[in-house]
Amino acid sequence: MIKRTKVLELLRAEAPIDKILLKGWVRTKRDSKTFSFLELNDGSSLANLQVIADSSLDNYAEITALTTGSALEIRGSLAPSQGKGQKWEVLAENVTIVSVADGAYPLQKKRHTDDFLRGIAHLRPRTNKYGAVFRIRSELSFAIHKFFRDKGFRYLHSPIITGSDCEGAGDMFRVTALNPGEIPVSGGIIDYSQDFFGQEASLTVSGQLSAEMFALALGDVYTFGPTFRAENSNTSRHVAEFWMVEPEMAFCDLEEDMDLAEELVQFLVACAMDECMEDITLFAKFVNKELLTVFDNILSSPFIRITYEEAVNILCKSGVSFEFKVAFGSDLQSEHERYLTEKYFKKPVIIYNYPKEIKPFYMRLNNDNRTVAAMDLLVPGIGEIIGGSQREERAGTLKKRMVEMNLDEKKYWWYIDSRKYGTVPHSGFGLGFERLMMLVTGVANIRDVIPFPRTPGSIEF
RNA sequence: UCCCCAGUAGCUCAGUUGGCAGAGCGGGUGGCUGUUAACCACCAAGUCCGCGGUUCGAGUCCGUGCUGGGGAGCCA
Numbered sequence A: 001m002i003k004r005t006k007v008l009e010l011l012r013a014e015a016p017i018d019k020i021l022l023k024g025w026v027r028t029k030r031d032s033k034t035f036s037f038l039e040l041n042d043g044s045s046l047a048n049l050q051v052i053a054d055s056s057l058d059n060y061a062e063i064t065a066l067t068t069g070s071a072l073e074i075r076g077s078l079a080p081s082q083g084k085g086q087k088w089e090v091l092a093e094n095v096t097i098v099s100v101a102d103g104a105y106p107l108q109k110k111r112h113t114d115d116f117l118r119g120i121a122h123l124r125p126r127t128n129k130y131g132a133v134f135r136i137r138s139e140l141s142f143a144i145h146k147f148f149r150d151k152g153f154r155y156l157h158s159p160i161i162t163g164s165d166c167e168g169a170g171d172m173f174r175v176t177a178l179n180p181g182e183i184p185v186s187g188g189i190i191d192y193s194q195d196f197f198g199q200e201a202s203l204t205v206s207g208q209l210s211a212e213m214f215a216l217a218l219g220d221v222y223t224f225g226p227t228f229r230a231e232n233s234n235t236s237r238h239v240a241e242f243w244m245v246e247p248e249m250a251f252c253d254l255e256e257d258m259d260l261a262e263e264l265v266q267f268l269v270a271c272a273m274d275e276c277m278e279d280i281t282l283f284a285k286f287v288n289k290e291l292l293t294v295f296d297n298i299l300s301s302p303f304i305r306i307t308y309e310e311a312v313n314i315l316c317k318s319g320v321s322f323e324f325k326v327a328f329g330s331d332l333q334s335e336h337e338r339y340l341t342e343k344y345f346k347k348p349v350i351i352y353n354y355p356k357e358i359k360p361f362y363m364r365l366n367n368d369n370r371t372v373a374a375m376d377l378l379v380p381g382i383g384e385i386i387g388g389s390q391r392e393e394r395a396g397t398l399k400k401r402m403v404e405m406n407l408d409e410k411k412y413w414w415y416i417d418s419r420k421y422g423t424v425p426h427s428g429f430g431l432g433f434e435r436l437m438m439l440v441t442g443v444a445n446i447r448d449v450i451p452f453p454r455t456p457g458s459i460e461f
Numbered sequence B: 001u002c003c004c005c006a007g008u009a010g011c012u013c014a015g016u017u018g019g020c021a022g023a024g025c026g027g028g029u030g031g032c033u034g035u036u037a038a039c040c041a042c043c044a045a046g047u048c049c050g051c052g053g054u055u056c057g058a059g060u061c062c063g064u065g066c067u068g069g070g071g072a073g074c075c076a
Helices: A007-011 A060-064 A112-119 A127-148 A208-218 A254-275 A277-286 A291-299 A308-317 A335-342 A395-404 A409-417 A433-441
Strands: A019-033 A034-043 A050-055 A069-079 A087-098 A199-201 A220-226 A243-251 A304-307 A351-357 A371-379 A383-390 A426-432
Touching: A007 A019, A007 A050, A007 A087, A007 A433, A019 A050, A019 A060, A019 A087, A034 A060, A034 A069, A050 A060, A050 A069, A050 A112, A050 A291, A060 A087, A060 A395, A127 A220, A127 A254, A127 A277, A127 A433, A208 A220, A208 A243, A243 A254, A243 A433, A254 A277, A254 A291, A254 A308, A254 A351, A254 A371, A254 A383, A254 A433, A277 A291, A277 A433, A304 A308, A308 A335, A335 A351, A335 A383, A371 A426, A383 A433, A395 A409, A409 A433, A426 A433
Parallel strands: A050 A087, A304 A351
Antiparallel strands: A019 A034, A019 A069, A034 A050, A069 A087, A220 A243, A243 A426, A351 A371, A371 A383, A383 A426
């Protein structure tokens, strides 16, 4: 019995092969009286493999009736192609029809809109573009683990269900085992003591607080998993369920944090070029013609690093009339970030030392007493891709900040506890994995780089 | 959530001043060719997003709802 060979391997063959077994789906077919050309794809590569089915095959009538999307098993040989356009082709000795796709198969031999494909998200990975997206997504996932593992980081599985009612950002999805028809209410308030956990629970918006606890034990850790935001945001950069990479490092200050963020992004871009160049070429050709220039821009030189105050000064002196006014103390708006990354520097920019008022309680207060050791990495075209900070490791300052921001100390007893027993400077950041995917593929809508996107009003698949 | 735009055949789209519903691709049938998103001929295919209105007459104009997209806010 012959072992199945994948298209990718056959396309890379260096010599003809006598006996092969190939399994895959028909992407397109061109046939005649004497023979039929079948383009077979099995997902292993962007390119198809051309199969020649001769009319002498006993099921030739059925072969010419095959539709796009039909599944086949081909037995035959790999031979140099007589035609132009490909090195190898398969001469079929036997074509077994595994199944015939219905004529209504919606994927055609032409370009479809992303909008239409989103409506058939269960079929879109069968297209060239989405096949490429999800091959790259897989490669980059492994690359993230490789990057951290090679640096001695430990991979942490932070919990998905959390009892912390304020992990930092965004509205949360509630998790309950209560029956919607019979929710216990006492005094007009839902009695969560009768719920599964005996208190309110939610889906996590960040693994950071857990990661901090483990960084203070294992040294350098990272999480890489799904996070959830119940924000009603309808943009091309937001989804309700997305994947985040969150390294957290003990004995690490903001500058080292920025170094790691920059190194990680550069590593992942380089990795995409090394491992997925065939797929990247498709994006550079059809999705974003500037893609390779963008890569070069990321890899060729260090990122720009400026303080928030410097950013504000540049914006004020720009002479551009922004819709939102720029002043120290107000958060930078999309238009401001765009100006800095796309017009002024034309490069990735890290902005750090933000005013304390616009950042969460856990960021370390700087000596000026008015800024915190926060940093955001902004890239042209996408905006914020990473947000991070050095954490407040001083118990006293941390408590003071929590009071300022009206947070209940009691609920964070374990977090504050970590500052009592051998506290050390530590830092970390969060990288939005889908935003990285947008950067690497040039795909403009976040819904098109995640298998089944969850957005307000949409959970069909 | 706010602002703007769009919705016509399975898909991508055209449809003039309000006057017979169209093309290419896909599907079916036949032909032809070492073909490359093959090619040629013929055939089938429509709740013009839903509801209401104006009009002799609405795909077209008005109102409203739904869905999608772009931008904003929030953020990753």
